[in-house]
Amino acid sequence: MYAQQVKSTGARVKSLEEMDAQERAFQERIDAGIKIEPKDWMPEGYRKTLIRQISQHAHSEIVGQLPEGNWITSAPTLDRKAILIAKVQDEAGHGLYLYCAAETLGVSRDQMTKDLLSGKAKYSSIFNYPTLTWADIGAIGWLVDGAAIMNQVPLQRCSFGPYSRAMIRVCKEESFHQRQGYDIMMKLCDGTVEQKEMAQDALNRWWWPSLMMFGPSDNDSVHSAQSMAWKIKQDSNDELRQKFVDQTVPQADYLGLKPPDPDIKWNEARGAYDFGEVDWEEFFRVVKGGGPCNKERLAARNKAWDDGAWFRDGLMAYAATRDARKVAAE
Numbered sequence: 001m002y003a004q005q006v007k008s009t010g011a012r013v014k015s016l017e018e019m020d021a022q023e024r025a026f027q028e029r030i031d032a033g034i035k036i037e038p039k040d041w042m043p044e045g046y047r048k049t050l051i052r053q054i055s056q057h058a059h060s061e062i063v064g065q066l067p068e069g070n071w072i073t074s075a076p077t078l079d080r081k082a083i084l085i086a087k088v089q090d091e092a093g094h095g096l097y098l099y100c101a102a103e104t105l106g107v108s109r110d111q112m113t114k115d116l117l118s119g120k121a122k123y124s125s126i127f128n129y130p131t132l133t134w135a136d137i138g139a140i141g142w143l144v145d146g147a148a149i150m151n152q153v154p155l156q157r158c159s160f161g162p163y164s165r166a167m168i169r170v171c172k173e174e175s176f177h178q179r180q181g182y183d184i185m186m187k188l189c190d191g192t193v194e195q196k197e198m199a200q201d202a203l204n205r206w207w208w209p210s211l212m213m214f215g216p217s218d219n220d221s222v223h224s225a226q227s228m229a230w231k232i233k234q235d236s237n238d239e240l241r242q243k244f245v246d247q248t249v250p251q252a253d254y255l256g257l258k259p260p261d262p263d264i265k266w267n268e269a270r271g272a273y274d275f276g277e278v279d280w281e282e283f284f285r286v287v288k289g290g291g292p293c294n295k296e297r298l299a300a301r302n303k304a305w306d307d308g309a310w311f312r313d314g315l316m317a318y319a320a321t322r323d324a325r326k327v328a329a330e
């Protein structure tokens with residue numbers, strides 16, 4: 001059942017017969033839907049891929065605050081400013097839950113921070129695109145958080161307990177994120193001709209990068225086969241991408257907007273939309289650091305880290321004196 005061969009990458013998943021007794025018992029727990037907890041035995045590969053995915057997910061939440069954060073001081077009304085502040089604050093909390101979930105696997109927060117600040121760690125490529133107008137904030141909520149929800153809802157059933165529980169909490173807040181974004185798009189599409197044009201321009205720029213959030217095509221996905229066998233992933237990248245397109249095209253129709261893909265067409269036989277090919281050359285270029293804002297995002301995170309040094313030092317100094325007082329009192 002597991003001996004799937006990922007065609008282009010050759011990533012191979014062990015069959016039950018190839019597993020030793022401990023691995024087989026582990027896999028049988030997964031197949032029985034029993035959550036794996038941090039203290040349980042787990043194959044090193046399971047631990048490593050979870051640290052990889054959860055830390056990248058956490059980094060995405062933290063870096064994801066930057067494109068929207070730039071618009072807090074330029075929001076068109078006090079209400080919009082308050083909503084955007086609440087959303088950006090939520091993302092910081094999502095990052096916190098996810099870093100905590102990753103730490104239960106034995107990686108330190110300091111190490112994860114170092115990996116992000118040095119440029120070694122990945123975060124979602126979507127956050128390397130600029131937010132040029134207020135409509136981008138609507139498109140991000142509607143499309144980026146919409147894609148994130150599509151990807152995060154199945155992660156609530158992830159086999160690793162702390163990740164699954166973090167996702168249950170995150171998903172409760174994501175729906176508000178998507179609703180407020182779509183509400184911005186509805187207001188703009190109901191507004192002046194220029195406002196509707198601004199909404200269409202934002203859709204044009206955010207549509208394809210949002211489809212890239214689901215990862216490379218299944219044929220090029222290095223981790224999917226194993227992650228699905230370990231029930232970290234419930235669906236493949238292409239399956240979730242298709243679900244996102246099927247859900248979002250009617251929403252664009254309702255707004256009177258057109259996604260920038262002439263190949264989008266309802267396919268009755270499939271009961272789904274056909275759509276064009278993602279520009280994988282752009283995807284891998286942005287993932288490798290060649291996106292419009294990669295450098296700016298990393299510089300912003302490094303500046304925030306440096307600017308916060310005084311606060312961290314103060315906390316450490318306080319902790320040292322508090323511990324010294326405790327020892328003296330004993």
Ligand code: 3HC
Binds near residue numbers: 125
């Ligand atoms: N951006 C950057 N890197 C990406 C990527 C993307 N959009 N999609 C895939 N990759 C990377 C993978 O990390 C992997 O590289 P690695 O081996 O160095 O880690 C490589 O491309 C091959 O991809 P795979 O499909 O084999 O990798 P996965 O099985 O990990 O699938 C994923 C990729 C679907 C993104 C999966 O990691 C996942 O579901 N992650 C959790 C969800 C997540 O991180 N979402 C990011 C957005 S968070 C967000 O939007 C916050 C919201 O509040 C706004």
